[in-house]
Amino acid sequence: MKTFISPSKLLKQHSIKDVIINNAIYIVLFFLFLTIVLIDPSFLSLKNAGFILSQSATRMIFACAIAGPIVLGGTDLSAGRLIGMAGLITASLLQSPDYTARVFPNLPRLPIWIPILLAMIICALFSLIHGFLVAKQKVAPFIASLGMQLVVYGLMSVYFDAVSDSAPIGVLDEKFTGFAQNGITILGFRLQYIILYAVVVVALVWFIWNKTKLGKNMFAIGGNIEAANVSGVNIVFNMLAIYVMAGLLYGFGGALEVARTGSATNALGQGYELDAIAACVVGGVSMRGGIGTIKGIITGVLLFQVISYGLVFIQVNPYLVYFVKGAIILIAVVIDTKKYIKKK
Amino acid sequence: MNNPETYLLEMNGICKSFPGVKALDGVDLKIRPYSVHALVGENGAGKSTLMKCLFGIYEEDAGEVIFNGQRVHFSNPRQALDYGVSMVHQELNQVQDRSVMENIWLGRFPMKGIIVDSRKMYNDTKKIFEDLSINLDPEAIIGTLSVSQRQMVEIAKAVSCHAKIIVFDEPTSSLTEVEVRHLFRIINKLRDDGCGIIYISHKLEEILEIADEVTVLRDGKWVYTGKCEGLTIDKLITLIVGRELNNRFPPKRIQPSEEVILRVENLSGEYMPTVVDASFELRKGEILGVAGLMGSRRTETVETLFGIRKRKGGNIKLNDKKIENNNARESKSNGFALLTEERRQTGIFPTLDITFNSMIANIDKYTNKLGVLNEKKIAEDTKWVIDALSVKTPGCKAKIQNLSGGNQQKVIMGRWLLTEPTIMLLDEPTRGVDVGAKYDIYQLIIECAEKGNAIIFISSEMPELLGISDRIMVMSNGRVAGIVDAKTTTQEELLRLASKYL
Numbered sequence: 001m002k003t004f005i006s007p008s009k010l011l012k013q014h015s016i017k018d019v020i021i022n023n024a025i026y027i028v029l030f031f032l033f034l035t036i037v038l039i040d041p042s043f044l045s046l047k048n049a050g051f052i053l054s055q056s057a058t059r060m061i062f063a064c065a066i067a068g069p070i071v072l073g074g075t076d077l078s079a080g081r082l083i084g085m086a087g088l089i090t091a092s093l094l095q096s097p098d099y100t101a102r103v104f105p106n107l108p109r110l111p112i113w114i115p116i117l118l119a120m121i122i123c124a125l126f127s128l129i130h131g132f133l134v135a136k137q138k139v140a141p142f143i144a145s146l147g148m149q150l151v152v153y154g155l156m157s158v159y160f161d162a163v164s165d166s167a168p169i170g171v172l173d174e175k176f177t178g179f180a181q182n183g184i185t186i187l188g189f190r191l192q193y194i195i196l197y198a199v200v201v202v203a204l205v206w207f208i209w210n211k212t213k214l215g216k217n218m219f220a221i222g223g224n225i226e227a228a229n230v231s232g233v234n235i236v237f238n239m240l241a242i243y244v245m246a247g248l249l250y251g252f253g254g255a256l257e258v259a260r261t262g263s264a265t266n267a268l269g270q271g272y273e274l275d276a277i278a279a280c281v282v283g284g285v286s287m288r289g290g291i292g293t294i295k296g297i298i299t300g301v302l303l304f305q306v307i308s309y310g311l312v313f314i315q316v317n318p319y320l321v322y323f324v325k326g327a328i329i330l331i332a333v334v335i336d337t338k339k340y341i342k343k344k
Numbered sequence: 345m346n347n348p349e350t351y352l353l354e355m356n357g358i359c360k361s362f363p364g365v366k367a368l369d370g371v372d373l374k375i376r377p378y379s380v381h382a383l384v385g386e387n388g389a390g391k392s393t394l395m396k397c398l399f400g401i402y403e404e405d406a407g408e409v410i411f412n413g414q415r416v417h418f419s420n421p422r423q424a425l426d427y428g429v430s431m432v433h434q435e436l437n438q439v440q441d442r443s444v445m446e447n448i449w450l451g452r453f454p455m456k457g458i459i460v461d462s463r464k465m466y467n468d469t470k471k472i473f474e475d476l477s478i479n480l481d482p483e484a485i486i487g488t489l490s491v492s493q494r495q496m497v498e499i500a501k502a503v504s505c506h507a508k509i510i511v512f513d514e515p516t517s518s519l520t521e522v523e524v525r526h527l528f529r530i531i532n533k534l535r536d537d538g539c540g541i542i543y544i545s546h547k548l549e550e551i552l553e554i555a556d557e558v559t560v561l562r563d564g565k566w567v568y569t570g571k572c573e574g575l576t577i578d579k580l581i582t583l584i585v586g587r588e589l590n591n592r593f594p595p596k597r598i599q600p601s602e603e604v605i606l607r608v609e610n611l612s613g614e615y616m617p618t619v620v621d622a623s624f625e626l627r628k629g630e631i632l633g634v635a636g637l638m639g640s641r642r643t644e645t646v647e648t649l650f651g652i653r654k655r656k657g658g659n660i661k662l663n664d665k666k667i668e669n670n671n672a673r674e675s676k677s678n679g680f681a682l683l684t685e686e687r688r689q690t691g692i693f694p695t696l697d698i699t700f701n702s703m704i705a706n707i708d709k710y711t712n713k714l715g716v717l718n719e720k721k722i723a724e725d726t727k728w729v730i731d732a733l734s735v736k737t738p739g740c741k742a743k744i745q746n747l748s749g750g751n752q753q754k755v756i757m758g759r760w761l762l763t764e765p766t767i768m769l770l771d772e773p774t775r776g777v778d779v780g781a782k783y784d785i786y787q788l789i790i791e792c793a794e795k796g797n798a799i800i801f802i803s804s805e806m807p808e809l810l811g812i813s814d815r816i817m818v819m820s821n822g823r824v825a826g827i828v829d830a831k832t833t834t835q836e837e838l839l840r841l842a843s844k845y846l
Binding site: 211212213216219230233291 | 420421422425437438439440441442446447450451452453455458459460462
């Protein structure tokens with residue numbers, strides 16, 4: 001019989017040291033936050049809170065989307081480009097009807113849900129292919145998603161080049177930008193609608209993860225694919241469903257992102273997957289698969305946003321912000337590994 | 345329908361061959377309802393293979409399975425479960441980070457529309473636990489439970505599928521005495537409910553206590569089936585061992601000297617399960633066999649000695665000088681070599697060639713001051729490995745994964761012989777190796793000893809331990825149960841020592 005050490009044995013000892021290790025990332029972030037507030041107390045304002053929430057909204061959607069493939073034990077490097085593709089498609093189809101230099105001059109004014117739905121379907125199709133490669137063809141998720149990333153970037157760039165001659169697609173239909181940017185202001189705190197959409201998406205993903213068969217199966221597959229298999233779980237189908245769900249959310253989030261920023265190029269979305277993965281990891285989603293909570297992911301996104309916005313707010317050299325972000329990710333991963341490493 | 349006089353499950357004339365080995369040869373196993381049926385035999389007697397045929401993990405070559413009067417053929421464990429044939433594995437296959445109830449109902453969650461009905465799942469789990477007097481929270485995370493509790497969860501899973509046949513594979517190997525009592529109460533309850541239990545174990549006292557009937561397998565053949573009433577441990581041991589030793593072993597020409605080369609005092613490991621307080625010595629030119637049941641932690645002992653497991657206490661003295669062996673590098677430079685048990689996991693580099701696999705442990709020797717490898721020397725040594733160990737291979741560029749298990753093992757033996765070790769630790773070196781290659785490996789071990797080196801030789805096959813060892817150390821539950829002279833001991837004595845600390 002090979003050795004068997006339950007991780008619980010290691011976690012059960014609730015010494016102060018373990019508590020510190022288990023919460024180290026939050027302690028580090030708390031001190032960073034404290035430093036920012038001490039340097040400039042005006043950081044603590046409802047206005048800034050509103051900014052941070054608006055900026056976090058699409059990031060939450062992306063993080064919740066990418067967390068699925070990660071909990072399955074994989075990853076998704078194509079997320080950023082799919083987000084960009086969704087943004088490009090919706091932007092090109094939803095320019096202001098009064099704007100003369102539209103990329104599709106003869107296009108009638110579309111109801112905004114048509115392009116958004118189209119973008120979601122296209123992203124879902126690409127994610128389906130990606131999922132098929134991973135679930136059925138057993139391609140390593142890192143490589144499969146890297147390939148998908150290049151494929152999507154190539155296609156979206158060709159589209160961008162063809163429709164707008166590589167000029168940024170802007171002047172969007174104000175129905176569309178308003179869909180994301182409008183909102184209500186209470187005492188200087190601006191609640192943009194985009195925040196509400198993010199809340200709805202987060203609630204939906206939470207529901208799927210915790211209340212449906214698909215969610216339970218996702219954790220089982222990521223936690224122990226063999227056990228799931230002998231229990232009769234349809235591995236391929238469940239994995240595909242998770243990937244498709246991720247694709248739909250990339251599409252929706254990408255459309256919101258372009259509505260928020262107001263224009264799109266083929267560079268839209270570049271590197272978004274890394275931010276999303278980083279937020280997941282900081283929020284306790286294990287890259288080994290099988291572990292993660294929506295609460296953790298949202299915490300991860302918000303912490304990241306507070307820290308990066310805060311550092312810019314106190315005018316830290318922007319290059320240094322990269323350094324801090326990188327360090328946070330590394331600490332998070334070291335802690336993650338420490339928790340689950342098998343001692344022998 | 346479940347009349348105790350008829351059989352619930354019959355396996356008739358099951359045969360299964362692997363390349364070079366007949367693992368099962370016309371084996372019969374008949375299980376009645378309302379009974380516990382023990383399945384016993386030495387390691388490699390065919391118990392696991394038989395169970396794997398039942399659950400469709402292996403396809404039997406011949407024979408039939410009759411369940412509830414109908415001929416059945418399961419193509420996977422899940423299908424068997426649907427029929428009510430279930431297994432509680434020795435190595436529990438569970439999703440560590442999920443709850444008890446999710447593990448029990450995985451693959452067949454109760455649903456309310458699109459929502460998993462957690463309340464029903466909770467209540468159903470609770471009810472099963474109450475029926476079996478298991479005191480566990482259905483919402484506890486599996487990874488936080490003890491092995492015994494996790495085993496209870498597996499049993500509950502079997503019960504939740506209305507299993508009629510439940511197979512227990514070495515269920516008590518990691519349980520304490522109190523936990524064993526609880527397990528037996530549950531097993532008795534299942535029997536009273538009409539289940540047929542297949543109970544696989546090496547612990548003969550337990551078998552006589554819990555089982556109603558026993559079937560003995562030996563070398564892949566059916567040997568005996570009968571009631572446990574009236575059986576004694578001695579009789580059972582004779583049935584299990586019952587074979588003559590013939591000349592399957594090369595002769596040993598030189599006796600080990602009296603000079604002690606390695607002294608191990610009170611060796612203990614840090615993380616359980618591990619070796620506990622083991623003391624022994626090794627003489628120049630000696631082959632020290634290590635016997636023990638599965639889970640007796642022989643592997644952990646040599647791995648602790650070699651420094652790839654953390655040592656908690658004890659001294660290691662090489663030629664009366666204290667050494668530490670804190671990691672594999674240090675042990676290697678002290679002249680130790682370890683041939684690991686899991687050849688596929690920790691031995692071979694499957695996709696690389698024989699040359700690479702031969703030289704990798706010895707790479708410093710081929711490297712000049714500039715860090716460049718001496719290809720010529722490597723080629724020579726690889727040739728030596730292939731010739732001296734008579735490795736059957738198309739050439740030194742062949743990938744090792746394309747060789748048979750026996751030839752892979754020879755290459756790895758060669759790899760370690762190239763480091764010119766003084767202490768060889770061999771962990772099941774003949775496992776999965778065919779008979780002919782076994783002889784070659786014995787020959788190598790003996791030659792190595794005759795050159796004045798010392799060897800620790802772990803094996804689960806008693807005949808080979810008796811055949812080539814000078815002395816045999818028997819381990820039981822992590823402790824040294826005794827060290828006996830290989831010439832005067834018997835398999836019966838070894839078996840008795842092996843269960844000393846259970």
